[in-house]
Amino acid sequence: MSKKAMISKVRRGAIGHVAQLALASLLASSAMTAVACGGANPAANVEYAVSAERNYEKGMKALDANEWLAASKYFQYIRTRAQYSRFAVLSEVRLADAQFGAEAYIEAIEGYRVFAQLHPTHELVVNGYVAFRIGEAYAKQLSDESWIFPPSHEKDQGAVEDASEELNRFLKTYPTSPFVPRAKTIIASVAKRLADHEWYVARYYWDRDHPMGTVLRLRRLIDQLPGLGYDEEAHWLLGRAYVAVKMPDRARTIWTELVQKFPNHKRATDAKDALATMTAGPTTPGAAPGAAGAGPAGAPPAVPAK
Helix, strand or coil: CCHHHHHHHHHHCHHHHHHHHHHHHHHHHHHHHHHHHCCEEHHHCEECCCCHHHHHHHHHHHHHCCCHHHHHHHHHHHHHHCCCCHHHHHHHHHHHHHHHHCCCHHHHHHHHHHHHHHCCCCHHHHCCHHHHHHHHHHHHCCCCCCCCCCCHHHCCCHHHHHHHHHHHHHHHHCCCCCCHHHHHHHHHHHHHHHHHHHHHHHHHHHHCCCHHHHHHHHHHHHHHCCCCCCHHHHHHHHHHHHHHCCCHHHHHHHHHHHHHHCCCCHHHHHHHHHHHHHHHCCCCCCCCCCCCCCCCCCCCCCCCCC
C-alpha cells in the first residue's frame, strides 16, 4: 500500500475505517466460503453456473441489483475456478466495483490500482474507467453533514484534497474519456468544499487578529478556487488584511481588481471608498482587525450564505 493511501485511511476516521474493513473482510470471507462449498448459497442468492461467462453475467446482474456480496462471490469464483479465462481478468475490476458499491472505498481504490498496474492496456484502463473510479471513490469518502460533527468546512480537508487531486489527474490523463462529464460534476462539488474551508479559515484568522494567515488563505481562494461564491467578499477582505500587515500597495491592487471585475457588487462601492480614502490622506481604511472604526464598512464582512 502506498504512503498516500495509508494517510488517506487515517483521515477517514476510526469509525468509518473499522466499519469498512469489517465489510471488506465479510465480502472476502463470504466469497471464499462460497468457493469452497460450491453450489448455491441462499443467504446471498448465489447459484454458480458451469461456464465462466455465465457466472460473469450473473455477477454483473447482481451488481446492477446492488447485491454486492452476491456479486463478489461470482467474481471470486471465476478468479479461482477459471484463472485463464478473459472473464477472470474482468472479474478483478468487478470485485473492486462490488467493494465500491458496498462503500468499502479504501479497498476498492486498492483493487482498481492493482488492476491498472497488472493490466495497463486493458480497455477499462485505457478508456479511463479505472482512473475515474479511483477519483470517485476518494470523493465518496467525504462525509455528509451531521448534527453530531462540526460542519465539513471546519474539518481537515485532506480527503477533499485527495479527491480533487485524483479527479484532476484523471481529466489530464484521459481528456476524451466518456467519464469526463461525471468527473467534472464531482470536481465542482469538491472544489466548493475546498472553497468553503478556505473562507472559513481566512475568517478564523481575521477574527483572531492574525491578518497574515488571512492573506495566505484568501490568496489561495482567489487564485485557485474562483467562481465559487466568495470572489467579491474575498477581494474585499484581502485588501483589508493587506492594509493590516502594512502592504498598502497590494491592498490598492486587489481593491482595484475588485472594482474592475465586480463593478455592481456592494463591495465594489466599499473598495472605491477605501481607495479614495487611501489616496486622500493618512486615514487607514483597513485598520487592524477588531479595532474601532476598522475600514469603511466597519466589521469584517459576514460569511456569505452557503
